[in-house]
Amino acid sequence: MERVPHRFSRYRRFRRFGSSTLVVLALAAGGVGTPITATTATAATAADVNLVRNPGFESGLAGWTCSGDSGTTVTSPVRSGTAALKAAPAGADNATCSQTVAVRPGSSYTLGAWVQGAYVHLGASGTGTTDVSTWTPSAGDWQRLTTAFTTGTNTTSVTVRLHGWYGQPAYLADDVTLTGPGGGDPGEPVPAAPGGLTAGAVTASSVALSWNPVPGVTGYTLYRDGTAAQNIAGASATVTGLAPATSYRFEVTATNAAGESPRSAAVTATTAAGGGGPDVPRHAVTGYWQNFDNGATVQKIADVPRQYDIIAVAFAEATAVPGAVTFALDPALKYGEAQFKADIAAKQAAGTSVVLSVGGERGTVRVNDAASAANFADSIHALMQKYGFNGVDIDLENGIDPTYMTQALRALSAKAGSKLVITMAPQTIDMQSTSAGYFRTALNIKDILTVVNTQFYNSGSMNGCDGKVYAQGSVDFLTALACIQLEGGLAPSQVGLGLPASPRGAGSGYVAPSVVNDALDCLTRGTGCGTFKPAKTYPGLRGAMTWSTNWDAANGNAWSNTVGPHVHGLP
Numbered sequence: 001m002e003r004v005p006h007r008f009s010r011y012r013r014f015r016r017f018g019s020s021t022l023v024v025l026a027l028a029a030g031g032v033g034t035p036i037t038a039t040t041a042t043a044a045t046a047a048d049v050n051l052v053r054n055p056g057f058e059s060g061l062a063g064w065t066c067s068g069d070s071g072t073t074v075t076s077p078v079r080s081g082t083a084a085l086k087a088a089p090a091g092a093d094n095a096t097c098s099q100t101v102a103v104r105p106g107s108s109y110t111l112g113a114w115v116q117g118a119y120v121h122l123g124a125s126g127t128g129t130t131d132v133s134t135w136t137p138s139a140g141d142w143q144r145l146t147t148a149f150t151t152g153t154n155t156t157s158v159t160v161r162l163h164g165w166y167g168q169p170a171y172l173a174d175d176v177t178l179t180g181p182g183g184g185d186p187g188e189p190v191p192a193a194p195g196g197l198t199a200g201a202v203t204a205s206s207v208a209l210s211w212n213p214v215p216g217v218t219g220y221t222l223y224r225d226g227t228a229a230q231n232i233a234g235a236s237a238t239v240t241g242l243a244p245a246t247s248y249r250f251e252v253t254a255t256n257a258a259g260e261s262p263r264s265a266a267v268t269a270t271t272a273a274g275g276g277g278p279d280v281p282r283h284a285v286t287g288y289w290q291n292f293d294n295g296a297t298v299q300k301i302a303d304v305p306r307q308y309d310i311i312a313v314a315f316a317e318a319t320a321v322p323g324a325v326t327f328a329l330d331p332a333l334k335y336g337e338a339q340f341k342a343d344i345a346a347k348q349a350a351g352t353s354v355v356l357s358v359g360g361e362r363g364t365v366r367v368n369d370a371a372s373a374a375n376f377a378d379s380i381h382a383l384m385q386k387y388g389f390n391g392v393d394i395d396l397e398n399g400i401d402p403t404y405m406t407q408a409l410r411a412l413s414a415k416a417g418s419k420l421v422i423t424m425a426p427q428t429i430d431m432q433s434t435s436a437g438y439f440r441t442a443l444n445i446k447d448i449l450t451v452v453n454t455q456f457y458n459s460g461s462m463n464g465c466d467g468k469v470y471a472q473g474s475v476d477f478l479t480a481l482a483c484i485q486l487e488g489g490l491a492p493s494q495v496g497l498g499l500p501a502s503p504r505g506a507g508s509g510y511v512a513p514s515v516v517n518d519a520l521d522c523l524t525r526g527t528g529c530g531t532f533k534p535a536k537t538y539p540g541l542r543g544a545m546t547w548s549t550n551w552d553a554a555n556g557n558a559w560s561n562t563v564g565p566h567v568h569g570l571p
Helices: 337-349 370-387 401-416 436-444 477-487 513-525 549-554 559-569
Strands: 071-074 085-086 097-102 110-122 132-150 157-163 171-180 200-203 208-209 219-222 225-231 236-240 245-255 267-271 286-292 309-316 354-361 391-396 422-423 451-455 461-463 470-471 495-500 544-545
Touching: 085 157, 085 549, 110 157, 200 267, 208 267, 219 236, 225 236, 245 436, 286 451, 286 495, 286 549, 286 559, 309 391, 309 422, 337 354, 337 370, 354 370, 354 422, 354 549, 370 391, 370 401, 391 401, 401 436, 422 436, 451 544, 470 477, 477 495, 477 513, 495 513, 513 544, 513 559, 544 549, 544 559, 549 559
Parallel strands: 286 309, 286 544, 309 354, 354 391, 391 422, 422 451, 451 495, 495 544
Antiparallel strands: 071 085, 085 171, 097 157, 110 132, 110 171, 200 208, 208 236, 219 225, 219 245, 245 267, 461 470
């Protein structure tokens, strides 16, 4: 269905931060006027500490609150560590992200952040003296902004804030600092380093860690190979998303209002060998197989061409039990169950994964609480055992609850093991923002997710990652919209381009297979682009998907014969 693209509001007149009882650190994308000069303040001493919690966003948005779900974290680009903030203004919301910090009255503080974007602002308000802010009109690469202030005689807390500007693209921020004396009791000491750091259970992709609690601390920071990896409230954590058969070095620190402790003694843990993920090629072609006859060529699984690396059987259907699904072959296909199972096994023996797709245009599956999440996982696992499916495809076109679908897929992963294949086929609009349910779900399960094949059709016009509007049916539409996912936190190996196999396969958005190949080349090699060219290439891009193998067959397999070899020849 064609959707009208969001219209950004016109620029608003820039307003200084007003006074309040809090200090605010601000980043704003897109403003007008003259950069504000930072207020001069007494320099922080060498003993001062960074008071910002989760300053590098290694623990997602922990400690931060973002307006209108505008903020998320990305793994690229980052200034240091493993993550950075990305926040997208929309309409009247300028993407404000903030946190409150304890400070001492009558003390000097220096505020700083590394930023990327247009008209990115850094500011502080509620100082009790003079509010300050500074900004850059354009930061194409990481740029350091700093300002300083002195707290008033009664100021005991401040709020650090990052925000963008109306009608502008998303901005990035990393390594936020507010240095100066810690709040709370002036005599409170910095905590001692935690002791007893121990590695527990390991898998091919995770390590469980624990340590002795430190009294009176507000939290802990876990370091992996010397880099802050995540902030933790308690004295244990499980680190996920690791490579199999790989050694990692871990340390932990404790934090209170006075600052961060020295690092603990290091412990080294090695992940288990094998089981590092499903057996899907580096570059893969996904095709949907129709368990119904709608005028396309009726096929058996054995008829699907070898060019397809993942076959998604469409579709599982809802039952009377909330969240649970079932599957049965359509009698119109005259396809025996025993032959169906044998054909799946034969495809798997040849290196092809076969997954069960849930949803579709008319799907009514709802996973919106803990009970339905458990029912979903249990029913999918049972169908995997019955038919031999390698995993599940999520194609829910009527909305998705990221909290409970995440819960369901993690429960399924725990049952099925590390070889589970999880694919998704969201509509284009579902992947326009990291705050959308589909995108949030994909990011939530990034460590077990195989690929997201967005349906780049039946979409109308949409915003690209550069903030411009692109019409479907072009190389620019495919590349500029895929860029949103690639820069929004998904790994290139988790991004695929979904297109119809023939003009009859969708209501709109069909492009010739050669256009699909051009888009793949643009994203992976930097060639074949239209007017939009990504700032960098993504050689690890997973590949492409089509609806459907049946419509492809009806069109002489022109799509798979053209796109398949091209995908398999990507760098």
